[in-house]
Amino acid sequence: MSGKVCSNNSVMQARRTVEQLQVEASMERIKISTAAAQLVQYCQENSRSDPLLTGISASSNPFKDKKTCVLL
Amino acid sequence: MSIQDVSPCVKCYIMEVQPNETLTNLKAESDTLKTKLEDERAKLHDVELHQVAEKVDGLGQFIMKTRRTLKGHGNKVLCMDWCKDKRRIVSSSQVSVWIIVTFSEEHAVTMPCTWVMACAYAPSGCAVACGGLDNKCSVYPLSLDKNENLAAKKKSVAMHTNYLSACSFTNSDMQILTSSGDGTCALWDVESGQLLQSFHGHAADVLCLDLAPSETGNTFVSGGCDKKANVWDMRSGQCIQSFETHESDINSVRYYPSGDAFASGSDDATCRLYDLRADREVAIYSKESIIFGASSVDFSLSGRLLFGGYNDYTINVWDVLKGTRVSILFGHENRVSTLRLSPDGTAFCSGSWDHTLRVRWAALIGIHIFGTRGTVV
Numbered sequence: 015m016s017g018k019v020c021s022n023n024s025v026m027q028a029r030r031t032v033e034q035l036q037v038e039a040s041m042e043r044i045k046i047s048t049a050a051a052q053l054v055q056y057c058q059e060n061s062r063s064d065p066l067l068t069g070i071s072a073s074s075n076p077f078k079d080k081k082t083c084v085l086l
Numbered sequence: 087m088s089i090q091d092v093s094p095c096v097k098c099y100i101m102e103v104q105p106n107e108t109l110t111n112l113k114a115e116s117d118t119l120k121t122k123l124e125d126e127r128a129k130l131h132d133v134e135l136h137q138v139a140e141k142v143d144g145l146g147q148f149i150m151k152t153r154r155t156l157k158g159h160g161n162k163v164l165c166m167d168w169c170k171d172k173r174r175i176v177s178s179s180q181v182s183v184w185i186i187v188t189f190s191e192e193h194a195v196t197m198p199c200t201w202v203m204a205c206a207y208a209p210s211g212c213a214v215a216c217g218g219l220d221n222k223c224s225v226y227p228l229s230l231d232k233n234e235n236l237a238a239k240k241k242s243v244a245m246h247t248n249y250l251s252a253c254s255f256t257n258s259d260m261q262i263l264t265s266s267g268d269g270t271c272a273l274w275d276v277e278s279g280q281l282l283q284s285f286h287g288h289a290a291d292v293l294c295l296d297l298a299p300s301e302t303g304n305t306f307v308s309g310g311c312d313k314k315a316n317v318w319d320m321r322s323g324q325c326i327q328s329f330e331t332h333e334s335d336i337n338s339v340r341y342y343p344s345g346d347a348f349a350s351g352s353d354d355a356t357c358r359l360y361d362l363r364a365d366r367e368v369a370i371y372s373k374e375s376i377i378f379g380a381s382s383v384d385f386s387l388s389g390r391l392l393f394g395g396y397n398d399y400t401i402n403v404w405d406v407l408k409g410t411r412v413s414i415l416f417g418h419e420n421r422v423s424t425l426r427l428s429p430d431g432t433a434f435c436s437g438s439w440d441h442t443l444r445v446r447w448a449a450l451i452g453i454h455i456f457g458t459r460g461t462v463v
Binding site: 024025028029031032034035036037038039041043044045046047048049050051052053054056057058059060061063064065066067068069 | 107108109112113115116119120122123126127130131132133134135138139142145150287324325326327328342343344346347361363364365366368386387388389390391406407427430431432433434447448
């Protein structure tokens with residue numbers, strides 16, 4: 015009896031693997047040339063607003079201590 | 087009603103061995119499908135990313151010094167996360183969780199927990215989540231009152247059957263996604279602690295996860311000791327894509343800012359880039375001289391730079407498009423365990439087994455001309 019349960023579990027697992035692979039295999043894919051072109055395009059469109067690429071000036075240092083104003 | 091609608095335990099009973107569904111036949115079928123998958127992916131492999139990127143201007147020299155070193159932990163730093171206000175971070179270590187209020191003061195609120203391998207800031211900035219060897223993920227609401235005992239307000243949300251390796255709030259304070267040494271990921275309702283969805287598919291410990299940028303829908307990616315990176319549909323619990331090209335544990339995964347790709351860092355000493363629409367690995371970031379595992383990866387805002395923290399104490403900065411290393415950042419005196427870009431992309435913070443966190447940003451002086459072909463910025 016336990017042997018049958020064991021083999022049922024293996025069959026179940028194998029069936030799940032097949033089902034999972036069927037899901038993955040059915041996916042629509044695009045060519046790497048297209049995908050890569052889009053990755054490049056995204057980088058270039060956003061490069062000017064990437065602070066680690068353009069650097070930030072001392073005056074806009076985000077971690078500089080802010081001085082408070084006291085109104086007399 | 088199909089077999090899909092039936093619960094797993096009932097499936098066990100009603101399943102009879104059909105003539106075409108013996109174990110051997112199923113294994114043969116899965117082998118055929120695997121080969122088919124590889125063939126389909128190979129057909130679309132018409133070019134390499136770095137070839138497409140040949141026309142792109144190279145990056146100049148990088149100067150990114152440590153601007154702040156935070157030393158309060160006194161223990162190996164295991165994880166850190168930024169608050170959306172960009173000025174606070176939460177970090178965790180072997181014995182505590184620590185919230186830094188501002189960078190000008192090293193203000194720490196210590197909450198004793200066991201080995202805290204994961205921590206995350208809530209989107210509102212009003213709570214943090216953390217967990218580790220306690221197998222749980224707990225949420226602590228934050229208070230401005232320094233004297234308040236935050237540990238008393240702790241709320242246990244997630245319960246796994248092995249260590250918590252990573253956690254992340256979704257786009258609200260209401261839900262948390264977790265990954266665990268028990269091989270699963272799970273989505274939880276914070277208020278009730280209810281399990282909303284579980285994600286099964288990894289064959290070993292899951293070490294990391296990252297949520298897709300909100301514009302690209304309800305998916306997330308996870309990486310594990312089974313060397314696989316899986317992409318999941320959060321609503322159905324279904325694994326929709328799986329990548330198995332790493333040669334060892336995947337310690338870190340991070341989405342490319344557009345959501346169309348993700349990077350991974352592994353004990354095999356490489357970082358890799360996977361494009362989701364091509365369903366394939368499209369770049370490997372490695373060097374013969376780099377032999378220690380990558381523990382943590384993150385992109386710069388434009389996706390052009392990939393920062394990798396390594397077990398050889400360094401941070402390697404990679405040109406994502408060209409596949410070359412742009413810079414090595416020194417400073418840590420032990421393994422780099424965690425690394426994250428600030429929410430506005432101006433800085434990044436790394437945490438290490440040397441008990442410190444270091445914050446770096448790029449100074450304007452001395453570097454950088456970057457622009458499209460023919461123009462100078």
